[in-house]
Amino acid sequence: MESRGLLTLAMAAQLVVTAAALFASYAVAGPGFGIAQVAALIATAAVANVLVRLCTRAIEASEHKRAATQSAELAQARSDSAQMMQAVIKTALDAFIQIDDSGAVLEWSFQAEALTGWTRQEALGADAVDLIVAEPLRAAFRQRMARLVPELSDTPSGLRFELNLIHRNGDQILAEASSTVLRLGGRVIVNTFVRDITRKRAAEEQLVQSQKMEAVGQLTGGIAHEFNNMLTVITGTIEILADAVRDNPPLATITKLISEAADRGAALTSSLLSFARKQALQPAEIDVNQLLEELAKLLLATFDKKIEIVTRLDRNVWLAYADRGQLSSALLNLAINARDAMLEGGRLTLTTRNVVFGVREAVAVGAGYAGDYVEIEIADSGTGIPQAILERIFDPFFSTKEVGKGTGLGLSMVFGFVKQSGGGIKVASEEGRGTIFTLYLPKAEMSALRPTGYDDRKIVGGKETVLCVEDDRDVRHYVTVQLEGLGYKVIPAANATEALAIAAEGTPFDLLFTDIVMAGGMNGRELAEQMVAARPSLRVLFTSGYAYDSLHTQGRATMGAPLLRKPYRKAELARMLRRSLDTAVDSAGDAIPTPYSVQADVEAFLRRQAAEDDGTRPRK
Numbered sequence: 001m002e003s004r005g006l007l008t009l010a011m012a013a014q015l016v017v018t019a020a021a022l023f024a025s026y027a028v029a030g031p032g033f034g035i036a037q038v039a040a041l042i043a044t045a046a047v048a049n050v051l052v053r054l055c056t057r058a059i060e061a062s063e064h065k066r067a068a069t070q071s072a073e074l075a076q077a078r079s080d081s082a083q084m085m086q087a088v089i090k091t092a093l094d095a096f097i098q099i100d101d102s103g104a105v106l107e108w109s110f111q112a113e114a115l116t117g118w119t120r121q122e123a124l125g126a127d128a129v130d131l132i133v134a135e136p137l138r139a140a141f142r143q144r145m146a147r148l149v150p151e152l153s154d155t156p157s158g159l160r161f162e163l164n165l166i167h168r169n170g171d172q173i174l175a176e177a178s179s180t181v182l183r184l185g186g187r188v189i190v191n192t193f194v195r196d197i198t199r200k201r202a203a204e205e206q207l208v209q210s211q212k213m214e215a216v217g218q219l220t221g222g223i224a225h226e227f228n229n230m231l232t233v234i235t236g237t238i239e240i241l242a243d244a245v246r247d248n249p250p251l252a253t254i255t256k257l258i259s260e261a262a263d264r265g266a267a268l269t270s271s272l273l274s275f276a277r278k279q280a281l282q283p284a285e286i287d288v289n290q291l292l293e294e295l296a297k298l299l300l301a302t303f304d305k306k307i308e309i310v311t312r313l314d315r316n317v318w319l320a321y322a323d324r325g326q327l328s329s330a331l332l333n334l335a336i337n338a339r340d341a342m343l344e345g346g347r348l349t350l351t352t353r354n355v356v357f358g359v360r361e362a363v364a365v366g367a368g369y370a371g372d373y374v375e376i377e378i379a380d381s382g383t384g385i386p387q388a389i390l391e392r393i394f395d396p397f398f399s400t401k402e403v404g405k406g407t408g409l410g411l412s413m414v415f416g417f418v419k420q421s422g423g424g425i426k427v428a429s430e431e432g433r434g435t436i437f438t439l440y441l442p443k444a445e446m447s448a449l450r451p452t453g454y455d456d457r458k459i460v461g462g463k464e465t466v467l468c469v470e471d472d473r474d475v476r477h478y479v480t481v482q483l484e485g486l487g488y489k490v491i492p493a494a495n496a497t498e499a500l501a502i503a504a505e506g507t508p509f510d511l512l513f514t515d516i517v518m519a520g521g522m523n524g525r526e527l528a529e530q531m532v533a534a535r536p537s538l539r540v541l542f543t544s545g546y547a548y549d550s551l552h553t554q555g556r557a558t559m560g561a562p563l564l565r566k567p568y569r570k571a572e573l574a575r576m577l578r579r580s581l582d583t584a585v586d587s588a589g590d591a592i593p594t595p596y597s598v599q600a601d602v603e604a605f606l607r608r609q610a611a612e613d614d615g616t617r618p619r620k
């Protein structure tokens, strides 16, 4: 525009100059062609020449200026777009990695630094595959890229895929990536956003797994509960039969067979109930080191000598709060699994230590809450567990052992027990290298009451009067016979209402022995609460085949009173009765007049309070 105006102006000027020159030559020399005209023409040409130069220079200057403005604008636009890109990359939740078709890194966002452990400085120019793909997978990864890049060039929307990456420190990362390919002047550029989904995937898997376990658990728990009641009658009455047919060897053999079958049934239902987290647990403070030392002794005596048994026990380990019997059998189950995985020999290592979990760690192992846990680790150097079956090992009846060698209930039992105890479990295994099972049990917070004066081995009866409340007619009848056999006087009652009526009549009795879950309104716990309120010195013994979701609800369910698990044998019944009736001591060694009742708990609580008020710590 500018140059056209200038040219028009120049032409107009040229015209005026030519006209003026011709006019001047005419005025000086008159018409005709002479020296004056020649001089005028030369002068015009000279002026024209000057004008042309001026114009060219002006045009060149303006062109220059325009080009400079344009390039400044272009540079500005480029820098704006680069800044925009950087802002997008920086704002993205995901890591951004840009490479060329040879795999060399062109861009590496700070999220990529965090994800991989490699700084931008280190990454730029390096081979991306070498940085973030594990050695054995690199060749395959490169092949895959070589195939994908041409495909991607034709897909403007890009491609999403999952891949396994490796952090600089060697940690495995499961990542989700989204890539697009750009052709820029013959160059191929691959832009990729990468997201770490390791935790998300683990959480999803954990959820699916726990939902599955929950569903299977409910089913198994229901069946096992019914079986338990039937077994209580069988295991209980078979001893009476055995006594009666002692002199008839064929019948004695048959009763023995029945008894053994019932025992196997009881063991099975007990594992199933454990798995379903419906086992009637009796948690108490446990010195896990002592338990593991006993276990190590047992294993040393029974396992093949090719298996070395090592203990690494933390001497300062806290007391755990769990059911001792169940914990022993859980550990034994794990040890036997380890032995079965080390048929050629190997090493079994038992370790204890204290751990403090934050929410994330607790969730990762499925533990009940963030806080203090006692960790027990059982590590073997055996065959390891193939990845493909790792998520199924806790399923009930999942076994890779030959028929008859394993029922597949071992780990289900361990899993259910640990979860019901408010703890967690974790497994790590590598094929050919070995397996590590890690249990987490809640740290014991309070000192439990410990009875004295009963002996595990002897059956000791008594002369006290027992009010026996049981809604199942057969079980009630059996218990009555058993109790009378032990020398006790028995007042049977079919439910809570009947029991309260008996108490209201003023009938004297020393112990309330009641089922917890009973049909017909009031349950055993409510019954015991009412009775203890009226007779503070009353002793209580609960029984149940079915139970509680967590140890906290169980604690409430039994008010701290002992609990006899169904099905039980005469010896266990006898022992628990004495345990309930005999004088007990609290953790400080003081005698408690009304052991295992609400009264005892209240007294212990008051004593602790008093001790604290005195400024002294209660004795532990």
Ligand SMILES: Nc1ncnc2c1ncn2[C@@H]1O[C@H](COP(=O)(O)OP(=O)(O)OP(=O)(O)O)[C@@H](O)[C@H]1O
Pocket: 333, 337, 338, 341, 380, 382, 383, 384, 385, 393, 394, 398, 399, 400, 401, 405, 406, 407, 408, 409, 410, 411, 412, 435
């Ligand atoms: N330490 C281990 N090493 C290798 N594999 C194991 C280990 N522990 C468990 N497994 C695998 O998990 C499966 C399930 O174990 P689980 O204890 O539940 O059942 P089981 O041992 O087969 O039978 P059961 O314990 O009922 O006799 C086993 O069959 C085995 O394949």
Ligand SMILES: [Mg+2]
Pocket: 333, 336, 337, 406, 409, 410, 411
């Ligand atoms: Mg097993």
